[in-house]
Amino acid sequence: MPSLFGIAWKNLRRKRLRSMLTIVGIALSTWVLVSLLGFNQGYENSLNKDIDNLGFQVLLTAKGCPYEAATLMLKGGTGLKYMPYSIVDSVKANPQVEEVTPMLMQVVFDPNKGESGGVTAFLGIDPATYPKMKTYLIFEQGKWFDKPEAMEAVFGYEAAELEQREVGDLYLLPESDVEVTVVGVLKRSGTQDDGTIFLPVRTVQNVYKLENKITSIGIKVNKETDLAAYEEELYKLSDVQVVSMAQVKMTISNLVATARVMVMSIALIAILIAMVGVMNTVLMSVLERWQEIGIMKSMGAMTSHIFKLIWFETILLTFVGGIVGSVMSWILATVTDKLIRSVLPYSPTSALVQIDVLLALKAIGIIMAIGLISGIYPAWKAAKIRPIEAIRSTDGEL
Amino acid sequence: MSVNNEKIIEIKDLKKIYVRGSEHIHAVDGITLDVNKGEYVAFVGPSGSGKTTLLHLLGCLDNPTEGSLMVADRMVYCENKCMNERDLTKLRRELFGYVFQKFYLIPTLTVEENILLPFAFYQKEDAHKNAKHLTEMLGIAHRLSHLPKELSGGEMQRVAVARALINRPKILLADEPTGNLDSKRSAEISGIFQQLNKEEGITIILVTHNHHLAESAGKMVELKDGKLV
Numbered sequence: 002m003p004s005l006f007g008i009a010w011k012n013l014r015r016k017r018l019r020s021m022l023t024i025v026g027i028a029l030s031t032w033v034l035v036s037l038l039g040f041n042q043g044y045e046n047s048l049n050k051d052i053d054n055l056g057f058q059v060l061l062t063a064k065g066c067p068y069e070a071a072t073l074m075l076k077g078g079t080g081l082k083y084m085p086y087s088i089v090d091s092v093k094a095n096p097q098v099e100e101v102t103p104m105l106m107q108v109v110f111d112p113n114k115g116e117s118g119g120v121t122a123f124l125g126i127d128p129a130t131y132p133k134m135k136t137y138l139i140f141e142q143g144k145w146f147d148k149p150e151a152m153e154a155v156f157g158y159e160a161a162e163l164e165q166r167e168v169g170d171l172y173l174l175p176e177s178d179v180e181v182t183v184v185g186v187l188k189r190s191g192t193q194d195d196g197t198i199f200l201p202v203r204t205v206q207n208v209y210k211l212e213n214k215i216t217s218i219g220i221k222v223n224k225e226t227d228l229a230a231y232e233e234e235l236y237k238l239s240d241v242q243v244v245s246m247a248q249v250k251m252t253i254s255n256l257v258a259t260a261r262v263m264v265m266s267i268a269l270i271a272i273l274i275a276m277v278g279v280m281n282t283v284l285m286s287v288l289e290r291w292q293e294i295g296i297m298k299s300m301g302a303m304t305s306h307i308f309k310l311i312w313f314e315t316i317l318l319t320f321v322g323g324i325v326g327s328v329m330s331w332i333l334a335t336v337t338d339k340l341i342r343s344v345l346p347y348s349p350t351s352a353l354v355q356i357d358v359l360l361a362l363k364a365i366g367i368i369m370a371i372g373l374i375s376g377i378y379p380a381w382k383a384a385k386i387r388p389i390e391a392i393r394s395t396d397g398e399l
Numbered sequence: 400m401s402v403n404n405e406k407i408i409e410i411k412d413l414k415k416i417y418v419r420g421s422e423h424i425h426a427v428d429g430i431t432l433d434v435n436k437g438e439y440v441a442f443v444g445p446s447g448s449g450k451t452t453l454l455h456l457l458g459c460l461d462n463p464t465e466g467s468l469m470v471a472d473r474m475v476y477c478e479n480k481c482m483n484e485r486d487l488t489k490l491r492r493e494l495f496g497y498v499f500q501k502f503y504l505i506p507t508l509t510v511e512e513n514i515l516l517p518f519a520f521y522q523k524e525d526a527h528k529n530a531k532h533l534t535e536m537l538g539i540a541h542r543l544s545h546l547p548k549e550l551s552g553g554e555m556q557r558v559a560v561a562r563a564l565i566n567r568p569k570i571l572l573a574d575e576p577t578g579n580l581d582s583k584r585s586a587e588i589s590g591i592f593q594q595l596n597k598e599e600g601i602t603i604i605l606v607t608h609n610h611h612l613a614e615s616a617g618k619m620v621e622l623k624d625g626k627l628v
């Protein structure tokens with residue numbers, strides 16, 4: 002017994018190439034849509050993860066200190082400003098503070114790096130407090146340093162690869178004649194730490210003659226603390242700059258909002274194209290079948306049957322296109338990631354585009370809804386065909 | 400022929416006027432006619448005389464401009480009032496089977512699906528039993544899984560007849576059912592129509608230019624310029 006659905010399906014197979022092309026169009030639109038939705042959810046997550054991975058909510062730096070390591074490296078470390086170590090104690094004195102970790106960034110010129118030398122960045126850390134804040138740092142080999150002034154180093158994953166060092170190897174600190182032993186190599190964390198060489202803060206101070214100096218302090222406050230009020234309080238300390246991670250998040254989010262609007266517009270255009278494509282395909286197939294539809298009506302089809310028949314076709318087209326597009330976007334997620342990364346002002350380290358089943362279903366739902374909307378006109382056009390006109394004429398007219 | 404005097408179709412002063420610009424074409428120009436249950440009527444006449452138009456009006460496929468039409472005691476059109484589309488569809492399902500000059504089979508569906516097409520839209524009891532009976536009677540039982548394009552013209556027309564009869568109509572309307580067939584195939588169809596009329600008591604109204612087919616009908620109605628001759 003023929004069913005409306007079966008008739009619709011067989012009709013789509015009649016013009017295979019046309020149906021395929023329409024499906025490709027819908028799939029492309031779905032790809033854009035899924036990627037966009039995936040970006041919307043992935044970016045926020047990824048950004049939050051990056052910032053939470055810092056392990057502290059507030060970063061205190063010396064006044065005028067650029068807080069991006071990349072900027073430091075470009076400037077060859079000349080932008081570094083120092084604060085006295087004693088600030089650590091005054092910060093610690095506040096009962097709202099849960100944990101404090103001092104850091105000393107040092108950037109040196111290494112003539113052995115690359116062909117004509119390059120800069121290397123060291124981060125002097127406190128082995129007693131730093132690992133506690135950065136619990137996500139996991140060792141590939143080895144462990145953190147034993148003593149506050151140990152002549153030892155821990156390499157980030159990429160730094161170890163670049164310098165070709167393993168646990169037990171020696172490493173000559175550039176611009177000095179001091180050798181340190183590599184005691185640990187970290188696993189890839191997908192953060193800035195991958196490219197960093199960690200030394201005990203005291204060692205950096207001693208080797209580079211920076212006694213009692215640090216570049217920044219990471220502060221973790223307890224949960225009840227009102228961050229904004231606390232930051233205000235920090236400014237009472239002289240010559241410091243407070244970098245609030247919440248603030249950084251906001252700034253970056255604002256930048257991203259602009260990019261998002263752009264991506265949205267692209268998605269909207271893609272959707273419109275798919276819509277026109279579906280409408281065109283289905284309308285063509287209605288016009289070509291003018292007589293067939295007239296015959297169906299003379300055989301007892303109600304207006305609603307014809308409407309459904311044509312609607313089924315758009316549902317099928319958009320459903321198949323939606324599935325293909327979702328699978329495509331899942332397979333091409335890394336490519337999409339790179340593509341989006343290239344247009345963004347700042348990208349977090351972990352995946353920008355996060356696609357899951359729920360999201361794919363959502364996108365398929367949207368695409369199908371769009372298909373249904375674009376199917377209304379052709380379906381209505383077909384439904385109001387009068388049998389007699391169809392039987393008399395050869396083709397439909399708009 | 401089991402013709403009784405029970406009227407199944409009554410038309411009174413039926414007119415169909417097509418307006419093309421300032422020109423008015425009186426395709427059917429005031430025809431009054433009764434068809435009895437079980438009758439076999441053939442409309443003949445020159446081209447453009449209004450045969451097809453009249454057949455479509457009788458089959459409730461088209462609206463007349465004037466006049467009235469009653470089918471199986473139900474008023475279909477009367478003084479510009481027309482049955483609503485829903486009731487018209489139901490009437491078509493219940494009473495009519497149509498065979499068109501061009502067979503209008505759905506090319507994507509198999510012979511069997513084409514024959515059963517009406518049941519994509521509504522249910523009827525023992526559809527399959529009837530289909531079996533019809534396809535055997537029409538000699539297309541071995542062709543059920545074929546597509547229309549794999550059939551000869553005569554076979555296609557027999558499939559179209561089977562489709563027209565699948566809902567057990569009381570009235571079979573056929574517009575030049577042998578128009579595309581050679582004389583051997585025409586004779587076949589003619590035989591089938593006679594059999595349907597005699598054995599199943601189906602009222603048949605057809606339009607034809609074929610003398611043999613027209614003569615096999617019990618009653619010949621001649622038209623000229625939209626009027627009965």
Ligand SMILES: Nc1ncnc2c1ncn2[C@@H]1O[C@H](COP(=O)(O)OP(=O)(O)OP(=O)(O)O)[C@@H](O)[C@H]1O
Binds near residue numbers: 393417424425449
């Ligand atoms: N949709 C239409 N618009 C305008 N005029 C029409 C239309 N349909 C039919 N006619 C005209 O009505 C007249 C009757 O047409 P009809 O098709 O009923 O003739 P016919 O007897 O079936 O002819 P044939 O034997 O050639 O099939 C013709 O003059 C035709 O041109």
Ligand SMILES: [Mg+2]
Binds near residue numbers: 450451
């Ligand atoms: Mg005709």
